[in-house]
Amino acid sequence: MNSSIACDVLVLGGGPAGSSIAAVLAEKGWKVNLWEKTPHPRFHIGESLLPHTVPYLKQLGVFEEVERIGLKKFGAEVMSPYHDEPVTLYFDEALNKAYPYAFQVRRAEFDNILLQNCQKKGVQVREGLEAKDVSFSNPGQAMIHGVTAQGEPMRQQTRYVVDATGRQTFLANQLRVKHRNPNHNSAGIFGHFKGVARHSGKDEGNISLCWFDHGWFWIIPFHDGVTSVGMVCWPSYLKSRIGTLEEFFWQTVRSCSPMVDRMKDAEAIIPIVATGNYSYQSKVMIGSQFMMVGDAFAFIDPVFSSGVHLALHSGIRGAEVVDACLHGHEQAEQKARQFERSVRQGLKTYSWFIYRFTQPAFRNLFMSPKNTFRIQEGVMSILAGDLFGNTPTQRPILLFKFFYFLFSMLDLKANLVQYRKRKHAVEEKSVVS
Ligand SMILES: Cc1cc2nc3c(=O)[nH]c(=O)nc-3n(C[C@H](O)[C@H](O)[C@H](O)COP(=O)(O)OP(=O)(O)OC[C@H]3O[C@@H](n4cnc5c(N)ncnc54)[C@H](O)[C@@H]3O)c2cc1C
Numbered sequence: 283m284n285s286s287i288a289c290d291v292l293v294l295g296g297g298p299a300g301s302s303i304a305a306v307l308a309e310k311g312w313k314v315n316l317w318e319k320t321p322h323p324r325f326h327i328g329e330s331l332l333p334h335t336v337p338y339l340k341q342l343g344v345f346e347e348v349e350r351i352g353l354k355k356f357g358a359e360v361m362s363p364y365h366d367e368p369v370t371l372y373f374d375e376a377l378n379k380a381y382p383y384a385f386q387v388r389r390a391e392f393d394n395i396l397l398q399n400c401q402k403k404g405v406q407v408r409e410g411l412e413a414k415d416v417s418f419s420n421p422g423q424a425m426i427h428g429v430t431a432q433g434e435p436m437r438q439q440t441r442y443v444v445d446a447t448g449r450q451t452f453l454a455n456q457l458r459v460k461h462r463n464p465n466h467n468s469a470g471i472f473g474h475f476k477g478v479a480r481h482s483g484k485d486e487g488n489i490s491l492c493w494f495d496h497g498w499f500w501i502i503p504f505h506d507g508v509t510s511v512g513m514v515c516w517p518s519y520l521k522s523r524i525g526t527l528e529e530f531f532w533q534t535v536r537s538c539s540p541m542v543d544r545m546k547d548a549e550a551i552i553p554i555v556a557t558g559n560y561s562y563q564s565k566v567m568i569g570s571q572f573m574m575v576g577d578a579f580a581f582i583d584p585v586f587s588s589g590v591h592l593a594l595h596s597g598i599r600g601a602e603v604v605d606a607c608l609h610g611h612e613q614a615e616q617k618a619r620q621f622e623r624s625v626r627q628g629l630k631t632y633s634w635f636i637y638r639f640t641q642p643a644f645r646n647l648f649m650s651p652k653n654t655f656r657i658q659e660g661v662m663s664i665l666a667g668d669l670f671g672n673t674p675t676q677r678p679i680l681l682f683k684f685f686y687f688l689f690s691m692l693d694l695k696a697n698l699v700q701y702r703k704r705k706h707a708v709e710e711k712s713v714v715s
Pocket residue numbers: 294295296297298299300317318319320326327328329330331411412413414446447448449450452470471472512557560575576577578581583584586587588589590591593
């Protein structure tokens with residue numbers, strides 16, 4: 283068995299969460315190693331970023347590189363077969379106007395930039411090395427066992443372990459603390475396409491979302507003319523599939539009029555794939571010698587494109603906690619508690635919107651945006667990822683929730699039918715993993 287020299291921090295996973303925490307810790311002078319199972323560049327889903335991710339990209343020193351491979355996204359278009367006209371919501375309509383755009387990126391390119399960046403900052407990156415087992419038998423020390431792509435066993439001693447293995451949830455599985463989300467369940471089917479109709483000018487890079495009877499679609503344009511298109515649906519709808527995944531995807535596109543227009547000349551350039559079982563949370567996030575960041579801790583749903591933002595937030599802010607812990611600072615525990623609270627609060631804020639996204643009352647509010655009492659600015663702030671600063675979003679969001687309940691009461695029957703459909707979907711197990 284090969285064994286590396288002990289390090290201060292071993293980061294497992296080289297996605298946005300892992301690469302960002304590794305980079306910041308290396309900058310602080312710690313000896314950081316990172317194991318990544320799949321050599322980069324590699325395909326990953328999750329291609330639409332949020333405006334408030336931009337300061338994180340600047341802090342990491344990768345903004346210019348991301349700008350080169352990204353397409354600017356100034357807003358989100360919401361299309362609905364239940365309403366006459368689409369609506370476009372712009373990020374410069376948020377309370378804080380300082381971050382008017384985000385980027386659409388191919389994750390293979392984006393994640394590679396972040397991984398190379400942490401390498402440049404001194405992180406020792408091992409690609410093609412999968413973590414298999416961890417033991418915390420000695421205080422202040424952990425031993426990780428892994429295996430290379432060639433089947434060679436490896437082990438590494440470290441003072442601190444950061445789990446950033448994404449939906450593989452390495453540590454939460456080992457510690458048996460992963461829990462399926464009792465309030466949400468859905469599946470995604472997606473691919474990359476050429477020939478998808480897109481808008482021009484400032485609107486070219488907008489994400490488009492479109493509801494259909496069993497879920498919703500996304501359209502994410504890239505800088506090179508290729509477009510990511512996917513649908514998120516109830517698992518029961520996916521189970522009703524007869525024929526191939528590709529046939530099922532196109533059949534669903536044809537059932538949704540706004541999508542037909544955009545997809546009439548589209549052609550898949552990679553195989554269409556499905557994923558499910560992605561709504562979960564770990565009971566534990568931080569221990570005396572470990573931390574879970576990004577999807578390794580929790581994931582809910584892709585609808586508000588919050589995954590990469592939360593991964594970078596937990597990576598960059600989590601590094602402060604690991605640093606304090608390694609130094610043995612008195613405030614380490616307090617910092618850990620504050621950090622954990624911010625991540626859980628961020629997830630909770632998005633959860634409220636995610637759980638209601640397919641309700642008729644929610645659709646009606648989104649399709650007729652009004653800035654009475656600055657509600658629209660408040661909602662746009664959340665959609666822009668403005669969760670962790672001092673922007674006063676509380677009052678407008680509270681009012682939005684009030685109007686949501688009012689609209690639900692005014693059309694009680696339709697909202698109850700959709701609520702029961704959702705509840706049934708949550709109780710069902712996903713059919714793909
Ligand atoms: C259908 C769908 C659509 C989405 N769309 C969006 C979107 O538009 N915008 C958005 O922001 N988010 C989106 N997301 C969420 C987004 O993909 C994730 O939140 C984000 O990638 C999380 O980053 P991460 O670094 O935590 O994990 P990941 O990006 O998943 O990185 C984890 C890394 O760990 C590696 N790894 C796994 N196991 C091991 C192991 N045992 N040892 C070593 N390495 C390991 C993996 O190879 C991977 O590279 C979407 C998710 C889904 C399911």
